[in-house]
Amino acid sequence: MPKGGVTIYCPKCEVFRPCKAISPTAMGMPSHRRWTRSDFGQVAWFRRCRQCLTCSHKFLTAEVEEARIRELVSLRERLSEKYKLQVRAIRRQRPWLRRNETVPLDLARRFVASTAWWLTHSSGSPVRAPGHADRIYQSHHGWAVDFGANTFLVGKAIERCTIAINEFLDVTASGQVPTRTEVAAAIKKHVSGAVANVEGHEYSGYYPVDNQDLVFGAQSIDVADAASFMIKESGIAELLLDA
């Protein structure tokens, strides 16, 4: 762990990292640090230039009274309500913007029924929750199912697994047979990448896999179940090497 800086949020690493303070002139900015704007009420801040000791990214910070940040968040909330309506209207007027779903609904339903769990069942042990399959709906991402604040994009998950399985089939046809572990790992990865947040915005990376689960509050999608399901459904199971 690098030393020599206060741990603050690095916008490039997207986590809190030790960052050193450097002069704003290092970024071609004026050297003075006390700034105010009074066009919409008084906003005053203390500027610092920081450099992340992990990735070397340089960025400006503004130290303000915390009330300004709360104000920013509440303004964003209000704006987002307005934008949500506009975004909905844009998508309604232009159906071609929506992902053209090609995965059969029946396959999506069986996928969810085979992989969904209810983690906090009264019995004390997780139980399968096939009923989530009935809650699949068509979003602009294709088939989707909501789990609290997150949405599992089952159509995209299956589509990406299908591409990966086809690549494995091509490799197999050339005589190089993949192992079950390899195929399962690729499927698990694609499934963990098909999650959107409450705004319907797909996460840019992969949703964390906890043990074998994408945990959404009290519910989960089991990625090992997903691998078994896709391997069995696709018929590739009979070709794979056991390892």
Ligand SMILES: [Zn+2]
């Ligand atoms: Zn960084």
